[in-house]
Amino acid sequence: MPKREMIVDTIPVGPLGIIALESSKTLGEKVNDYLVSWRKQRESEHKETIMFSGYQRDTFLLNACCPRFGTGEAKGMIKESVRGYDLYLLVDVTNYSLTYTVCGHTNHMSPDDHYQDLKRIIAAVGGKARRITVIMPYLYEGRQHRRNSRESLDCALALQELTNMGVESIITFDAHDPRVQNAIPLKSLESVQPTYQFIKAILKNVPDVKIDADHMMIISPDEGGMGRAVYYANVLGLDVGMFYKRRDYTKIVNGRNPIVAHEYLGDSVEGKDIIIVDDMISSGESMLDVATELKRKKANRIFLLGTFGLFTGGLSKFDEAYEKGLIYRLLTTNLVYQSPELLTKPYYISVDMSKYIALIIDTLNHDKSISGLLNPVERIHNILEKYNQVKKK
Template identity: 30%
Template sequence: MRFFALKGSEQLGATVARSLAIDLDPHEERDFEDGEHKARPLVSVRGKDIYVLHSLAGGGGVSANDKLCKLLFFLATCKENGAARATAVVPYLAYARKDRQTKARDPVTTRYVAQLFEAMGTDRIVTLDVHNLSAFQNAFRCESIHLDTRKHFAPPIGKLAGDLPVTIFSPDGGGVKRAQLLKEALEAETGKEVSFGFMEKRRSRNVVSGELFAGDVADNAVFIVDDMISSGGTMLRAALACRERGARAVHAIATHGLFGKGADVLFGSRAIDRIIVTDSIDAATAAKVLHPQAPLDILPIGRLISMAIRRLHTPGSISELIGIED
């Protein structure tokens, strides 16, 4: 097996490598003055089972497009040089939000990205809490592995809730299934009843609307769950709605902490008691450094990824790892 982590994902890659009890394999990345770049492995990949880790969130002066191209070209380079199998480990998958046409002549970018990976000869893609699971699984023709973080969030939810009754809350209709699965996982682990709620959100030309609110949150510890936090506007909107309806405590949970422009408003709001994300993207750690007073907790996700890689290489059961019933 060979395991590489491209520039911008080295921190998570090093954590995964430690959990696998191996070293990151060396590679070279060069950027040219005109914006082009090249990357190549510095060890032989011929006949090897190759895993390449790269989260595709833009930031730090590097766009999602650059990261995507580097990953695609590196995977193709490995196949060009005789790799037996190439697996893309993409904790955060770019362009997963645009998975259907909602306006005339809209792109379906999720499918286009899938076609790019397949054109490079990628044998398998592994991702973490993708925006729309059905769209992800239908877009890819190569083997697609989806890991979720429900089990990872259960302990901090129990700790933060204390003796308060718990409500798992989706900030929009699109995340209802994700919130329901977390609710069921909590009930199975704790043996206690967990309430559920959601609110309506429609976005058109970057204008958000929708007033429908469902669920009882009064005097409860509310955990608003989503796949990602970008500016934080969706989380903050839901948190304020829950506070208005008597929530005793409100916490925000998301796998991917992008924390782009506007996230400082989220960090400074008293409507949210704690924000919990994983280290799937380096931006989460950077936000913690830039905003040391922010109520931000970061859960390590490297062990889950390493366990998936080990089971794929051995091979072992992925269904058992992520809790899918036979």
């Protein structure tokens, strides 16, 4: 591990501490396992000095919780000292599987509940930590990032609130619109892309895939995600296409103008494998409509890639699409909650992000630049070579 060994030439900001809220408990445990393993293997002449006190431990996870009263009110509790720690707080605001009781009734936790618990834990720290970094893979209220008419700017308010509470930096993944960082111009908001991990997962799980311009294309399901699709196309040497949504602006359904049709712009997709890439899969209707249109244009296999698999309408539509041959594989990350049902689907590939998060935490704890981790082009080219994928431009 040569790149990780280089980190030891700097002193840690402080003893490393990870607080994985209940919503991110599984992901936090995986991240912790990587860090414990790396630091036990890492050799340095400075390990026994006072600056590296607590550098190697059996766990970096700290004991914290948010117990609730019968009314549904809660409080944040940290059951061990965090004085001088470099703290990393993990939270999944979309984890609907967690419940709590309100006057005898069972409520599922909403993004608002998870965000409130995050603030409670920050408040429990009480300013005693050396530094607080929040790792929030799905950015809270990230889709409410700009104002149309008289609307609240929830994401901007949340970012300002967290930084005002003492959070030094916020790390998110594939933000719906990274420009929301303008709300906190004097603090750090990093939007990390999981491009490399998706490409690696496809190569590992689909042995007969051919990633070149003659056999594959990248498609953006809407105009808003075109930048993401162009990046994939550039690093893989593929052609790119786009669908744009024709909406009925005279109606509002579920808070949005309903989509009338998806119109395609781009070269022929006939006979080619297609990667449809987006930041999230919510109900999935939009992606499946796009897949249907591509099949009408005689596309070959269709891969659906979404950083966040929310599946707000359940999985039955995807089951049906798979049985009809509309989709070949569905890939989402473990950055958000994955239901046991999803993990058993024959068409589903889980993209593990825990090692990547551990690398980011390990690097930041040593106060080193993460620019190399945020730019995966070299790693993508290396893995393409490893799997004998020859790009044709």
